[in-house]
Amino acid sequence: MQISAVHEILTALPYLLKVGMTFSLTLTVLAAVLGLALGTLLALCRMSSSKWLSVPATLYVNGMRSVPLLLVIFWFYFLAPYVGAWITNSPTPLQVGAYRSAVITFTLFEAAYFCEIMRAGILSVGKGQVSAGLALGLTFAQVMKTIVLPQALRNMTPALLTRVITLFQDTSLVYVLSMTDFFGAISDIASRDGTAVPMYLFAAAVYFVICFGASRFIHRFETARYAY
């Protein structure tokens, strides 16, 4: 039994990695980059003195953070075609496709969490720096871009990377839309060959190695930074 299980995993490995893992990793990277950009924008909006910016941003972030990711995945999967049709003014729902809808979902969802991290990061940069920048004649946008955000980003790197690990784990939830991310590929093969036990154990092991390794790496990076 043991030997045949190893054999099954090895035969499936190219498919699992080439199709499944590639999907999981691309989705993670895309959602992390886009989500961070949108999240930073949201953080600036939340901290803005204009109510027209801060109230909607706050509502968005708190709303996103109080519903389960699974529900958000369903929402955008079904909503995206209608919104797409509305934007392009087409009479019928637009074909968005599962992959693009997943990227949109994770970007919008993660943006709410990245926003909170970036807000803490921006608050960690002293107010005097903003005043000094403005006194030097920089515009507010220049102060943010050249002084505050680079420092906020650096201060928050460990928190952001930890969040990316969570995001990587969360991408396995696209299973509910029958997409072939790594876990989707695993469950495809498990149900095709009736090999649930070795396949799910293998999936757990792979996720564990990647996430544990990544979090060790972040930990070392963090201690190295504070070492001097």
Add this chain to the structure above:
Amino acid sequence: MNYQWSWASFSELSPDGIHTYLQTLLIGAGWTLALSLLAYFFALVLGSAVGVMRTVQSNPARLFAASYVELFRNIPLIVQIFLWYFVLPELLPKALGTAIKQMQQPWGQFFPALLCLSFYGAARVSETLRAGIRSLRAGQHQAALALGLTGYQTYRLIILPQAFRIVIPPLTSEFMATIKYSSVAMTIGLMELTGAARSMQEFSFHIFEAFSAATVIYFGINTAVVSILSVVEKKLLNAVANNPSTAELTTLSEVKQA
């Protein structure tokens, strides 16, 4: 954009032939609450034990607790729930495995989900509690030992009462998180709130009615939980602040007994 919103869809009969769609959603919310409350309770108990183990002197205990936390934090929840639901019955002795697989409809999904969320939550609770214990000054521990308290007494009377007070707010948000991640139970077929909404969408094609209702119910649960817990939080903190002697009295009496 020509979506027909229909309020009437909520009062249509769901495929189970007994309940309307609105009722199935509310039953789903009930399952969500039952699952989260129980899982949170077990997570608190087990997580406290693991959290304490992470801070004790004994090396094997610390290693065990740290491995526990890393194991449960680094595997996606959906993989964990599949392991509890599909893999565990196969690995147990045959009779027991079959008995588990033949459990009645909601319970056959409810118990694996409960186990999964409890063990996962315990890892998260233990990290929170560990941070709380770490935030106390080392002198507290040393002073307690110098007064002649045993290790157990030190934790029970000095360390834990203070640490728990510090981590009440993060433990509150942990309960909110439990409600959210309990939705993963739908992947093994438990008809909790997200599952009920998904099933209403599949059978009635009233996509946005189903998901809007679920979203509104989640918002409602969140608001209710936040307001209840903030009252509890205030009461707990007030009880300590207004009556500092109570803590000391129990402490002294227990010391005398020991």
